[in-house]
Amino acid sequence: xxxxxxxxxxxxxxxxxxxxxxDYSERVSECAHWLVEKLTGIGLKAELVPTPGHxxxxxxxxxxxxRRTVLIYGHYDVQPPDPLELWDSPPFDPVLKDGYVFAxxxxxxxxxxxSHILGVQETMEQRxxxxxxxxxxxxxxxxxxxxxxxxxxxxxxxxxxxxxxxxSDTGMIAPHTPTLSxxxxxxxxxxxxxxxxxxxxxxxxxxxxxxxPATALAQLLATLHDRNGHIAIAGFYDDVAPLEDWERxxxxxxxxxxxxxxxxxxxxPALFGEAGFSTLxxxxxxxxxxxxxxxxxxxxxxTKTVIPSHAIxxxxxxxxxxxxxxxxxxxxxxxxxxxxxAGVTLAMTSGHNGPWYLTDPYNRFxxxxxxxxxxxxxxxVALIREGGSIPIVSDFRNVLGVETxxxxxxxxxxxxxxxxxxxxxxxxxxxxxxxQAVMEELATLR
Amino acid sequence: xxxxxxxxxxxxxxxxxxxxxxDYSERVSECAHWLVEKLTGIGLKAELVPTPGHxxxxxxxxxxxxRRTVLIYGHYDVQPPDPLELWDSPPFDPVLKDGYVFAxxxxxxxxxxxSHILGVQETMEQRxxxxxxxxxxxxxxxxxxxxxxxxxxxxxxxxxxxxxxxxSDTGMIAPHTPTLSxxxxxxxxxxxxxxxxxxxxxxxxxxxxxxxPATALAQLLATLHDRNGHIAIAGFYDDVAPLEDWERxxxxxxxxxxxxxxxxxxxxPALFGEAGFSTLxxxxxxxxxxxxxxxxxxxxxxTKTVIPSHAIxxxxxxxxxxxxxxxxxxxxxxxxxxxxxAGVTLAMTSGHNGPWYLTDPYNRFxxxxxxxxxxxxxxxVALIREGGSIPIVSDFRNVLGVETxxxxxxxxxxxxxxxxxxxxxxxxxxxxxxxQAVMEELATLR
Numbered sequence: 001x002x003x004x005x006x007x008x009x010x011x012x013x014x015x016x017x018x019x020x021x022x023d024y025s026e027r028v029s030e031c032a033h034w035l036v037e038k039l040t041g042i043g044l045k046a047e048l049v050p051t052p053g054h055x056x057x058x059x060x061x062x063x064x065x066x067r068r069t070v071l072i073y074g075h076y077d078v079q080p081p082d083p084l085e086l087w088d089s090p091p092f093d094p095v096l097k098d099g100y101v102f103a104x105x106x107x108x109x110x111x112x113x114x115s116h117i118l119g120v121q122e123t124m125e126q127r128x129x130x131x132x133x134x135x136x137x138x139x140x141x142x143x144x145x146x147x148x149x150x151x152x153x154x155x156x157x158x159x160x161x162x163x164x165x166x167x168s169d170t171g172m173i174a175p176h177t178p179t180l181s182x183x184x185x186x187x188x189x190x191x192x193x194x195x196x197x198x199x200x201x202x203x204x205x206x207x208x209x210x211x212x213p214a215t216a217l218a219q220l221l222a223t224l225h226d227r228n229g230h231i232a233i234a235g236f237y238d239d240v241a242p243l244e245d246w247e248r249x250x251x252x253x254x255x256x257x258x259x260x261x262x263x264x265x266x267x268x269p270a271l272f273g274e275a276g277f278s279t280l281x282x283x284x285x286x287x288x289x290x291x292x293x294x295x296x297x298x299x300x301x302x303t304k305t306v307i308p309s310h311a312i313x314x315x316x317x318x319x320x321x322x323x324x325x326x327x328x329x330x331x332x333x334x335x336x337x338x339x340x341x342a343g344v345t346l347a348m349t350s351g352h353n354g355p356w357y358l359t360d361p362y363n364r365f366x367x368x369x370x371x372x373x374x375x376x377x378x379x380x381v382a383l384i385r386e387g388g389s390i391p392i393v394s395d396f397r398n399v400l401g402v403e404t405x406x407x408x409x410x411x412x413x414x415x416x417x418x419x420x421x422x423x424x425x426x427x428x429x430x431x432x433x434x435x436q437a438v439m440e441e442l443a444t445l446r
Numbered sequence: 447x448x449x450x451x452x453x454x455x456x457x458x459x460x461x462x463x464x465x466x467x468x469d470y471s472e473r474v475s476e477c478a479h480w481l482v483e484k485l486t487g488i489g490l491k492a493e494l495v496p497t498p499g500h501x502x503x504x505x506x507x508x509x510x511x512x513r514r515t516v517l518i519y520g521h522y523d524v525q526p527p528d529p530l531e532l533w534d535s536p537p538f539d540p541v542l543k544d545g546y547v548f549a550x551x552x553x554x555x556x557x558x559x560x561s562h563i564l565g566v567q568e569t570m571e572q573r574x575x576x577x578x579x580x581x582x583x584x585x586x587x588x589x590x591x592x593x594x595x596x597x598x599x600x601x602x603x604x605x606x607x608x609x610x611x612x613x614s615d616t617g618m619i620a621p622h623t624p625t626l627s628x629x630x631x632x633x634x635x636x637x638x639x640x641x642x643x644x645x646x647x648x649x650x651x652x653x654x655x656x657x658x659p660a661t662a663l664a665q666l667l668a669t670l671h672d673r674n675g676h677i678a679i680a681g682f683y684d685d686v687a688p689l690e691d692w693e694r695x696x697x698x699x700x701x702x703x704x705x706x707x708x709x710x711x712x713x714x715p716a717l718f719g720e721a722g723f724s725t726l727x728x729x730x731x732x733x734x735x736x737x738x739x740x741x742x743x744x745x746x747x748x749t750k751t752v753i754p755s756h757a758i759x760x761x762x763x764x765x766x767x768x769x770x771x772x773x774x775x776x777x778x779x780x781x782x783x784x785x786x787x788a789g790v791t792l793a794m795t796s797g798h799n800g801p802w803y804l805t806d807p808y809n810r811f812x813x814x815x816x817x818x819x820x821x822x823x824x825x826x827v828a829l830i831r832e833g834g835s836i837p838i839v840s841d842f843r844n845v846l847g848v849e850t851x852x853x854x855x856x857x858x859x860x861x862x863x864x865x866x867x868x869x870x871x872x873x874x875x876x877x878x879x880x881x882q883a884v885m886e887e888l889a890t891l892r
Contacts, residue, residue, distance in 0.1 A: 205832075218740070227788075
């Protein structure tokens with residue numbers, strides 16, 4: 001690891017580029033400016049593209065006819081560091097410990113996107129040239145929903161024309177195991193409000209005569225699943241594509257004990273999920289209906305003998321091929337209306353949604369990525385899906401018409417979004433090699 | 447209405463005797479001192495009895511052998527006036543409008559207890575003597591659970607020896623309808639905490655592999671009732687005494703349309719309750735299991751895709767004769783443990799409880815009370831139970847060994863505990879007459 005690389009990493013990490021907090025807008029902007037300077041310094045033409053929110057950093061080399069064009073996407077904004085008291089060192093004052101750099105954004109996404117920048121830097125230094133036409137698109141709003149990225153893609157659609165997108169914002173299945181993620185789940189949100197009386201009622205004076213919205217909501221939510229973890233909404237699974245045989249076989253061979261790891265990571269008393277499926281299938285290839293939040297009535301200390309006037313629940317569904325968010329939300333609404341207990345009213349509000357993603361890891365770009373990963377890590381490549389959602393990947397497909405290679409460098413213990421986020425320097429190094437290898441493979445691909 | 451009575455009422459109401467707020471301790475104390483002075487002024491021997499909390503005001507006339515002894519209980523503390531912006535006039539600056547006095551505590555309990563004090567005053571002025579041996583016990587902690595009253599009763603048990611207790615802290619079924627409440631429901635609290643993972647989890651990364659505590663809690667709470675509003679806890683109704691025929695008949699004749707009134711007061715979209723029972727039976731004579739509060743995960747604006755680490759619910763059961771709080775809590779715990787969904791743990795904490803109360807309105811004291819009510823209001827007496835709980839009434843039975851006559855003067859629209867609390871001056875007058883009549887009836891009772 002060159003000293004200048006570590007210096008760059010620390011400089012990048014010292015910006016508290018917290019996109020969700022308006023108090024930090026200036027620091028977010030400073031971070032973007034630093035990136036422009038860095039990208040210019042390594043020989044690219046870099047610019048800040050203003051948006052109604054935080055700016056997008058866009059950098060290119062000199063494009064030439066007849067070369068393949070690659071777009072590398074990343075983000076320079078980070079999650080807030082709270083709760084601060086759980087950090088062992090200040091979140092924006094990076095420290096190196098046993099080969100790991102601890103700081104907010106170390107993995108998500110500064111370490112990962114920087115390894116691509118440093119990979120390009122090394123190639124430029126070695127050859128004064130890149131083997132491909134390159135775009136860096138590094139946004140500042142990923143942690144708040146990428147609200148302005150779609151518009152940027154639409155506006156610059158022709159200039160951004162490319163053959164493939166590379167993203168390092170996913171995970172490695174285990175340390176030293178290069179990982180290509182070829183699938184993501186989608187997400188669709190729905191909020192429920194069950195209302196009874198116009199005000200909280202005295203549960204002595206009125207208890208028994210009118211419905212309790214918290215009880216009605218519990219009864220309603222209890223209809224979402226059977227006790228085997230199967231979702232009970234009529235038609236919910238109609239479009240779910242079964243896992244392909246090669247996937248089931250490949251996942252069995254992954255070098256992890258996923259059951260033990262999930263138990264350890266979560267501290268849950270037991271695994272629990274849809275009967276008839278393995279843990280990986282449940283997370284990567286089966287849809288879910290989760291209650292993200294529920295609330296109503298008195299939640300403080302002690303007792304307050306009220307019948308709440310209303311109770312709310314926030315739901316999200318994780319979707320898999322070939323479910324469509326709009327159809328799932330419509331089915332869910334129909335189910336909830338049908339199962340509403342007596343004596344209350346129900347209001348439902350659909351929230352954001354993002355589609356699932358599935359690409360063929362054995363198409364020519366996928367094969368190139370596998371070769372590059374194998375070369376950079378000198379180890380067998382794991383082919384996985386992920387349970388999370390990265391809606392922008394579908395934007396790349398829909399707006400630019402290209403597939404995305406998800407070449408994650410995040411380790412299972414990286415604590416992205418949590419206190420003591422960290423990134424191993426060996427992954428920064430591996431990322432640099434991976435960037436060079438993947439550019440080379442994509443350039444020479446027939 | 448004598449001008450001095452109105453002056454006394456206004457003086458009493460001007461003290462912001464908010465027992466729950468430490469900032470008001472001095473004002474609570476001033477209110478207690480005012481009462482001692484007032485009671486001394488009408489010829490009683492009055493004292494302040496200090497407690498670890500707010501003092502108890504205790505006043506007696508000269509007791510004589512061979513007379514019946516009556517204890518009149520009330521409280522001088524009030525609920526906080528919040529939300530202030532919903533008051534049409536300042537809560538501690540009483541105003542008279544169309545015969546109603548508006549102020550915090552006007553009904554609960556200053557107007558009601560003052561009518562007894564003024565009744566005693568008038569009798570003393572007329573006869574320089576009362577027909578009974580009298581105790582006034584007026585506490586300052588009713589709105590915060592009467593935590594020190596039981597100890598006071600125990601400590602002064604022999605001095606407080608009496609034949610019957612009179613309390614005006616309940617309701618009249620309708621204006622101009624004198625009302626004797628002969629039953630109250632009990633209450634027992636139980637708090638649940640369902641826990642899954644040790645921290646909130648990313649619902650993409652882990653969704654499907656571990657149980658969601660909010661889902662598990664909903665499923666658990668949904669087992670408490672069937673869809674007919676019947677409580678599904680095994681053994682829950684075993685000790686419930688059926689309503690007596692005379693009660694059902696008497697309630698049918700009450701001069702109110704209770705269904706219409708509950709709909710109007712609550713604004714609920716419909717009535718809902720245990721199938722097979724009328725609204726009054728459901729409120730007054732059937733037990734309930736209410737969720738007073740529920741919470742877990744993200745309840746703010748928008749979406750946060752977490753699997754909550756835990757979810758809580760606060761339950762209270764309203765109990766009726768002959769249910770025992772401890773047994774009901776034990777049955778509920780057993781039911782909840784048995785119905786706990788897989789993959790989560792359950793912790794349960796019992797809260798406060800208070801027994802139901804039922805007395806015979808046709809025993810000799812009840813008959814005396816009915817005669818007094820009839821005389822004071824010149825109208826037929828309504829015999830009712832109430833759905834709320836007044837645990838101290840059981841203390842009077844258990845510690846002093848006597849029954850309590852609940853002679854409420856609160857009207858349905860009195861807004862006790864709410865903004866614009868009010869009390870009609872005609873009820874202050876009626877309360878004065880009622881006090882005199884009930885003392886006389888109790889004195890002359892064979």
